[in-house]
Amino acid sequence: MLTKTLFPGVAVVTGAGGTGIGAAVAKAFAAAGCERIAITDLNETTLEQTKNAVAAAHPHTQLLVHSGNVADDQFADSFINKVVQYFGRVDYAVNCAGVLGQPLRSSETSLAEFDRLNNINYRGCWLSSRAQLKQMVRQGALPSHDSSRPPQRGAIVNVASQLGIVGRPSAPAYCASKSAVIGMTRADAIDYSKDGIRVNCVCPGVIETPMIMEKTEVREAITPAAEIAPMKRMGKPQEVADAVLFLCSTQASFVQGHAMVVDGGYITV
Numbered sequence: 400m401l402t403k404t405l406f407p408g409v410a411v412v413t414g415a416g417g418t419g420i421g422a423a424v425a426k427a428f429a430a431a432g433c434e435r436i437a438i439t440d441l442n443e444t445t446l447e448q449t450k451n452a453v454a455a456a457h458p459h460t461q462l463l464v465h466s467g468n469v470a471d472d473q474f475a476d477s478f479i480n481k482v483v484q485y486f487g488r489v490d491y492a493v494n495c496a497g498v499l500g501q502p503l504r505s506s507e508t509s510l511a512e513f514d515r516l517n518n519i520n521y522r523g524c525w526l527s528s529r530a531q532l533k534q535m536v537r538q539g540a541l542p543s544h545d546s547s548r549p550p551q552r553g554a555i556v557n558v559a560s561q562l563g564i565v566g567r568p569s570a571p572a573y574c575a576s577k578s579a580v581i582g583m584t585r586a587d588a589i590d591y592s593k594d595g596i597r598v599n600c601v602c603p604g605v606i607e608t609p610m611i612m613e614k615t616e617v618r619e620a621i622t623p624a625a626e627i628a629p630m631k632r633m634g635k636p637q638e639v640a641d642a643v644l645f646l647c648s649t650q651a652s653f654v655q656g657h658a659m660v661v662d663g664g665y666i667t668v
């Protein structure tokens with residue numbers, strides 16, 4: 400028997416290069432039968448890596464691959480225009496691009512570092528979601544996976560962090576940038592409900608990605624935090640991707656403005 404995919408529309412993923420959360424999301428969409436996926440990242444090499452991994456595992460998937468900087472105020476609109484030219488619409492948009500920043504207290508943080516981090520994590524996420532929302536309000540809705548639910552014009556999932564909810568030493572700009580993403584998500588959810596668009600975010604805990612594992616000093620500083628969580632381990636990018644796909648799908652048809660924590664229980668302690 401043929402199984403109908405939960406993702407008949409077009410997926411867009413920022414920060415999709417390499418082996419992090421964005422790459423896991425792109426691969427998860429392809430594995431779930433989404434056949435039109437657009438991926439972007441600042442890093443052309445790692446973006447190519449994701450493209451090759453998806454193409455090898457799911458040769459029927461049509462991929463649009465376009466590198467760029469989410470902090471560039473022209474990029475998001477031009478990328479989404481390209482996606483629409485190529486695929487006709489944007490249904491599931493996942494904003495993963497982000498950076499951790501230097502481990503500094505506020506009094507040690509330069510304005511340049513504060514601005515860099517916020518320009519990528521918060522402003523970049525806003526620019527991306529604004530471009531996605533502009534397209535979503537213009538397009539017709541797709542039917543839900545079951546006819547008892549309303550059709551969906553689009554679903555956005557922003558990637559915030561558990562550090563948007565709780566604090567961590569030497570990370571004021573990062574924590575604030577992720578709290579901002581949660582606040583923006585809630586406000587957009589209110590504004591776009593009437594358009595049939597859902598806007599949610601995920602708040603990952605300590606996840607085993609290049610952001611945490613690549614540099615020894617970051618790995619040594621961050622990985623002990625995983626022990627704070629009741630589950631006492633780091634999460635896998637796929638475990639975040641699963642939550643993201645749920646929030647994008649019409650199975651989450653009544654989930655709106657939610658900050659879904661995927662952290663092994665970290666913030667409950």
Ligand SMILES: NC(=O)c1ccc[n+]([C@@H]2O[C@H](COP(=O)([O-])OP(=O)(O)OC[C@H]3O[C@@H](n4cnc5c(N)ncnc54)[C@H](O)[C@@H]3O)[C@@H](O)[C@H]2O)c1
Nearest residue numbers: 414416419420441468469495496497560603605606608610
């Ligand atoms: N790994 C964790 O423990 C963790 C926890 C909470 C939240 N997050 C968030 O998850 C998201 C994904 O991070 P990850 O852990 O997969 O790390 P990652 O470094 O693997 O992925 C981040 C991606 O964003 C890209 N990127 C950085 N700056 C960019 C820019 N200006 N424009 C476009 N792309 C840019 C990077 O090239 C990279 O591919 C980030 O927003 C991060 O803050 C991660």
